[in-house]
Structure formats: C-alpha cells, structure tokens
Amino acid sequence: MKGFLIASVRSGAGKTTLSLGLMTALARRGLKVAPAKCGPDYIDPAFHAVAAGRPGVNLDSWAMTPDQVAGLALHQAKGADLLVTEGLMGLFDGVGHEPGRTGSSADIAASLGLKVLLVLDVTGQSTSAAAVALGAKLLDPRLTIVGVVLNRVGSERHRRLCSEAVEALGLPVLGALPRETAVELPERHLGLVQAEETDDLRRRLDTLADFVEHHIDLDRLIDLCEDAASPMAAIATPLLQPPGQRIALARDTAFSFVYPHHLTGWSAAGAEILPFSPLASEAPDPTADVCWLPGGYPELHAGAISAAGGFLDGLRAFAAEKPVHGECGGYMVLGTGLVDAEGTRHAMAGLLGLETSYERRRLHLGYRRARLFSNGPLGPAGAMLSGHEFHYASILTTGGDDPLAEVADAHGGAPAPDGSRRGLVSGSFFHAIARME
Incomplete structure (x- = not known):
C-alpha cells in the first residue's frame, strides 16, 4: 500500500477541504486514488467517491478489529496508486484506553503504516505554529509526519514566518493555503450537505483541485509517500452479515x-x-x-x-x-x-x-x-x-x-x-x- 493520512490537531482545521482537493487533483493527473475516511462518517465518503472516481470506505479502530481494518484497507487499495485517507477530529482524539483501539486517526495511521500529512490552521499565530507541529511529531512515536500544509495563511510574510519555524523542526512544508471562503462547501446540522444535494458538485471539486494544485507541491508529496508495510489480512466475511439474500x-x-x-x-x-x-x-x-x-x-x-x-x-x-x-x-x-x-x-x-x-x-x-x-x-x-x-x-x-x-x-x-x-x-x-x- 502506498498513501498517506490527512490529519490535523482539531476539527475545523481544513482536513476535508484539503482531502477533496487532493483526491480530485491527483485523480485528474491520472492516478488511481483509493479514498478512505477514519471513523463513523457517512457524508464524507460520498464526496470522496465523486472526487476520486472510486467508492470510499470507513476505517475505525474502535468499532473494528485490527484485522477488519487491515482487510478493508487492503481491499480498498487494491489496483490503486495511492490510498488517501481523511482523518477525523484531532489526530490523537479517541475514546477508551486500549492501545491501538481508541478510534483515533493516529491508530489507523499506525496500524496501516501510513505517514501523516498534517494540516495546521495558522490563524492568529506564526512561529507558534511550530510548537503545535512539534507536539504532533513527538506525542506518538508510532507515527511519521510526511509533511505539513499550512491553512488560512493571511499574507506572504505570515507564510514565511510559519514555514521557517516548522521546517526548522525537520518537517517539510509542502504548501500553504490562503484564506478563501469561495472553496468552502455548504453545511447543515450533521455535517456537510450531502454530495447528491450539493449543487454543481463537479465544478466545486474542480475549483478545490485548482486551489490545492496552485498552493501545494503535489510532486514532492507523491515522492515522499513510500510504500507502507501491507498488513497481512484479507476480508473473509462481511463486517455485518447480510440481513437477507x-x-x-x-x-x-x-x-x-x-x-x-x-x-x-x-x-x-x-x-x-x-x-x-x-x-x-x-x-x-x-x-x-x-x-x-x-x-x-x-x-x-x-x-x-x-x-x-x-x-x-x-x-x-x-x-x-x-x-x-x-x-x-x-x-x-x-x-x-x-x-x-x-x-x-x-x-x-x-x-x-x-x-x-x-x-x-x-x-x-x-x-x-x-x-x-x-x-x-x-x-x-x-x-x-x-x-x-x-x-x-x-x-x-x-x-x-x-x-x-x-x-x-x-x-x-x-x-x-x-x-x-x-x-x-x-x-x-x-x-x-x-x-x-
């Protein structure tokens, strides 16, 4: 498996915007993108399917066994060039204390050997963004951060200050997204308005892809994605038996x-x-x-x-x-x-x-x-x-x-x-x- 997991340290930092933009941009380049979503989510996988041109899947370390997670991931990545996984909430956020079974995005990245692409919302900070990046780098020794994307950057000076501080930690900054409300998708009480209800979704996704391609070094990101050590598992049975024929x-x-x-x-x-x-x-x-x-x-x-x-x-x-x-x-x-x-x-x-x-x-x-x-x-x-x-x-x-x-x-x-x-x-x-x- 070759791929990466997109994560941040909190909800609302821009994971979905970046995920959809990257999936669409990579697919437009002719890559076969296998999309995945950490945690119990129905809405994001439908958007992923349109962006990547391939059905999405949920990976959940609390609700699924390690073998079930590995089997679903391997099945999803079969025949694809990249497994692109969107995290949930903050990278380390989960429940319970059973190692590897907290439901966090960190557990999924660790179990599948996926490197983490860290999204940092740098609103209201500059050099201090490096402290957040350093915490994410050191908190869980199972993880490797492949690179950082700065989000909601206010100016060129703002970008330079944040980038210099983060790169001094040995973490490559692969891009910086400026503040831009035009690329945001409509929401309602349970999350995004559903993909099938979003007007002109294809155009919106292409706009996101253009936005991401302009501000992120996709070639460098792809080069940094090494093959993950594929877990030896396969789907033997459905996770829930069919209720009928x-x-x-x-x-x-x-x-x-x-x-x-x-x-x-x-x-x-x-x-x-x-x-x-x-x-x-x-x-x-x-x-x-x-x-x-x-x-x-x-x-x-x-x-x-x-x-x-x-x-x-x-x-x-x-x-x-x-x-x-x-x-x-x-x-x-x-x-x-x-x-x-x-x-x-x-x-x-x-x-x-x-x-x-x-x-x-x-x-x-x-x-x-x-x-x-x-x-x-x-x-x-x-x-x-x-x-x-x-x-x-x-x-x-x-x-x-x-x-x-x-x-x-x-x-x-x-x-x-x-x-x-x-x-x-x-x-x-x-x-x-x-x-x-």
Whole structure:
C-alpha cells in the first residue's frame, strides 16, 4: 500500500477541504486514488467517491478489529496508486484506553503504516505554529509526519514566518493555503450537505483541485509517500452479515446513511441490493427477504414521507410478512409520528410505538456496544455489535415496545435497554458498524 493520512490537531482545521482537493487533483493527473475516511462518517465518503472516481470506505479502530481494518484497507487499495485517507477530529482524539483501539486517526495511521500529512490552521499565530507541529511529531512515536500544509495563511510574510519555524523542526512544508471562503462547501446540522444535494458538485471539486494544485507541491508529496508495510489480512466475511439474500434498501436524500463497507460486503457475500425511494413514494420490492431503512434526514422531509402513501402502505404490507429494520432516521420513520423543527407532527408508518421530536434539538453522539435480545436482521440473539449514534432527535415515547438490545457507551456507562422491536419490525438509533469478534 502506498498513501498517506490527512490529519490535523482539531476539527475545523481544513482536513476535508484539503482531502477533496487532493483526491480530485491527483485523480485528474491520472492516478488511481483509493479514498478512505477514519471513523463513523457517512457524508464524507460520498464526496470522496465523486472526487476520486472510486467508492470510499470507513476505517475505525474502535468499532473494528485490527484485522477488519487491515482487510478493508487492503481491499480498498487494491489496483490503486495511492490510498488517501481523511482523518477525523484531532489526530490523537479517541475514546477508551486500549492501545491501538481508541478510534483515533493516529491508530489507523499506525496500524496501516501510513505517514501523516498534517494540516495546521495558522490563524492568529506564526512561529507558534511550530510548537503545535512539534507536539504532533513527538506525542506518538508510532507515527511519521510526511509533511505539513499550512491553512488560512493571511499574507506572504505570515507564510514565511510559519514555514521557517516548522521546517526548522525537520518537517517539510509542502504548501500553504490562503484564506478563501469561495472553496468552502455548504453545511447543515450533521455535517456537510450531502454530495447528491450539493449543487454543481463537479465544478466545486474542480475549483478545490485548482486551489490545492496552485498552493501545494503535489510532486514532492507523491515522492515522499513510500510504500507502507501491507498488513497481512484479507476480508473473509462481511463486517455485518447480510440481513437477507435480497435486501430492499431505502435510498434517497432522506435515507442515505449506510456504510459503504456494508453494501460492498453484502454484495460480495452474494446478496442482492434492491434500492427504492420513499420520497418518490416507492414501496420495498415485495420479492425481497428483508427491508432496511438507513438513517439520513427524515426530519427535513417529514411532510413528504407522511404523504408518501405508496411507500407507507407498501412498507406496512411488507412488514406483515417479512423483517423490516430501521437505523436512526429509518427508526424514526417506523414509529407512529415525527415532530419537525417547527413543532408540526407528521404521521409515520406506525409499525413501532416510537414518537420522536426534532423540535427541541439535543445532541446524542458516541460509540455504542450492543447485545441483541432476539433474532433479527442485525443477527441472532446474543450477538454483540459495535456501532455509533449521532442525531439531534428526542424520544417522546417508545409506546411500550420491547427493546431491541442492551446498549452501552464507550465510557464505561452501565448497559441499558435500547431500541424497539414489535413482531418482525425492529429499529434503533445506533448504526451498526461491525459484528464483534
């Protein structure tokens, strides 16, 4: 494997801007770019896929075993010239204390032997930027920093002062990006506006690539990327077993949060994915074995979903005979009602007793470990899953349904019943990432 991992010491420093610009610029040069994203993220991989012209993948050292991470990375890098990985949050930020299993970007870089391209937001500092770079260089002896990119540089003098201080540490400065709001992508409450919803995305990515090419020495970056010692592992089985042979998958702008490694793994295992659009009032294929409603933004489309009679009637008919599972937003749609940000209640499928509200936003965020109470699409009773939760909805009532699983967070909290199940229908706010070994 040959590649690098783009990281910073905090969120909002410019990792995504640089990642998308680099992926697009390198792909335009004719290189085969394999994109990857550290951590539990659904939105960035979709942008990566457009920028690189190749599907993205998530790599997660907390939710996945080292062999699973290595297998996914090797599969992703197969036939590519460069594995370009975007980090999450700060380079060293994670949870727990198990070495190599904190979920940090540093763990992924170390386990795969990837050098780190460090993005430094130098707003409000000059020579002091070197102190940050030095800390990143020394904190984790497993890592090697291949180079530094300065971001939000205010002037040529500012660039020179920062560059001289960083390069005095023996770290090459490969470029400096000036402050430029024109290259920023639109955002909403869960991150970037989705790739499929971003107007003129191809033009935006080309603009980012032009911006990056003009300010970064790409030839030097490529030359500094040595081959990483490929971990000896391969994907033997999907990280989550296919819930059925034929899977009806809700897929549109309201239902888009599904991990790429699940779709790839299910297909590789011989399962057939049958997408349908609830927003277009399409029903799940009645010949499918199971229906899967991923997360997404149902709170932004609640009125349209409530009025989609073809979808709701078809879903209810399907659920009378075959399993249906909903994650996060899909879980909300399986309930009886959803209150939007303006306080208006919209009737949902009514297959679970769940009532949710987005009127008073409250952040729910973090890793989860779940033990299933009964057999279902996620696996057999007693199966242990790793997952992640990220939403702003509140549960008004679960309507007395049985819980789906016993769920604990990553910080030592006591496990508690969570999710819902009624007949063949199940759902939860946590997104399953992998079956625990």
